[in-house]
Amino acid sequence: MKGYRALARATAKAALAYRLSLLLGMGAVLGQLVALLAVWGVILARSPVNGFTWPQMRAYLLVAFAAGTVVSILGDFRMASRILDGDVALDLVKPIDYQKARLAESLGGLWIEILLIAAVIGVVVALTGGVDIPAGPALALFAASMLILVPLKFLIVYVSTLACFWTQNFMGVQWARLAVVNLLSGALIPLVYLPHWLATAAQWSPFAGLTSTPALIFLGRVHGREALVLVAVQLGWVLVLWFGARLVWRAALRRLTVNGG
């Protein structure tokens, strides 16, 4: 446990060592939030579309922002470059589990991210007006969903980064992941705006749990049994991916060729 905690702390410290880059990265996500708020503000000014009113969309975008910021100070870049240039060899001679170690690193930056989210949401709410907070049980379910989102997001990034063992390249993997995640998670537009078949597929995919599920619960657009099912799907994917990642890792190890030194 101590080793994992040390790794978590090291990631946070390393992230804070690059405060400027951290802020610039935040700036990019913030820019996207402001742009989306502006666009939807115009679209929904007169009448709701697909059942979304302007205040609802604003709440949706804020949840999407929070969901997008959580677990974003990832070790994924370090992990990928260590796989690509073979330094992963040194991770393999450590007496700790590789997957858990990477999870610890992802969790290390969580508190920084939560502080940033709180600050941004505070400012947006102050400037554009408050959002409706759901009632007790829905709020609890929303909190649970946000909590499950943390390992889910880590696992999606982790498994896709393991692809570097095969692709020998990280940029392509990262872009492909961002494209798929942005579309199928509902981070850019709510899933109801997608063609029906795609929306259904996305709903059951692991990606919906990254934005859509917590956002819809927060807005009260899903409730009761339906909301519970969505959270269960989210949790189910965490379990599937956790054990699936172990299989991928085992296959990756057999493939590992470390050239030179």
Add this chain to the structure above:
Amino acid sequence: MPIVEARGLTKVFRRPDKGTGLAGSVKHLLARRYVEKVAVDHVDLSIEAGEAVAYVGPNGAGKSTTVKLLCGILVPTEGEVRIDGLHPQRDRTTVAHRIGVLFGQRTQLWWDLPVAESLGVLRDIYQVDHATYRKRLARFDDVLELGEILPVIGRKLSLGQRMRADLAAALVHGPQVVYLDEPTIGLDLAVKDRVREFFRSLRDEGITVMLTSHDLADIEGFCRRLVIIDEGRIIFDGDLESVKDSFARERILHVETAGPVPLETLRASLPGAEVTEEESPLKYAVRFDRFAMTAGQVVTVLATLTDLVDFRVDEPSIEDVIRRVYSGELVLPR
């Protein structure tokens, strides 16, 4: 029981064969072809606790691959490895506590953290208690002068500082077996000396060391056993001194005389040795077999002919021997 044991260890890499040019690359997309390269070929190796083994061979001979197989980083295609009786893949965690690895061309320091913090993370990962950790750090500081680099951020270290910090990182958990893969690569002479002194202190503590290096000066005076690998196969495994005895028996005595002596006179008085003139006048080189005569005898003979101003004996280095083995000029008995 040997602490490191490999039997029939083999690693075959499969590489895409893309042919040449764009046409070759396109063809590879359609019909993938691979070539197999046997990096390590049925290597048997058994190292006793406390031994210091030099593992040498030309570039691409399979040295690093062997080390990675012995650490459990790579899964062997065939054969098996035991570390202290344990399977390095199946018992990865237990084995990890017993081995320390340094790859000279890689670092395990955090690029964005001071060295002290990196070492602290490793201390926690290996669950070393603080008192032991402090003791070890103090020892590293004695030989490696670690103190001055502890507050330096990883990416700001010079190569020599980086290597010293990485040595500490590889040994912070007090491993029983240490693999050092090119540990002095790119270092200046002063740092090399310090690092070599540190190796000797490891050996003196009874730590098993396997050292891979291109710099044979790393080996001399440190390893008693020499293993030579070429094209994935072990071509020699034996005592370093005996290799030197049997294949490096030649000595060269360089002398400077007070006055000129005819070369023929020198040659006539030293039958069995080869006498040549060196570039400057009054300087000669005498090449002899150290088992046929001693340097003292040669000097005595020369002193009867003329006054000697200066002399010095050159021993051939193990490097010469290994170079001759690589080139095929010398075949060592197995």
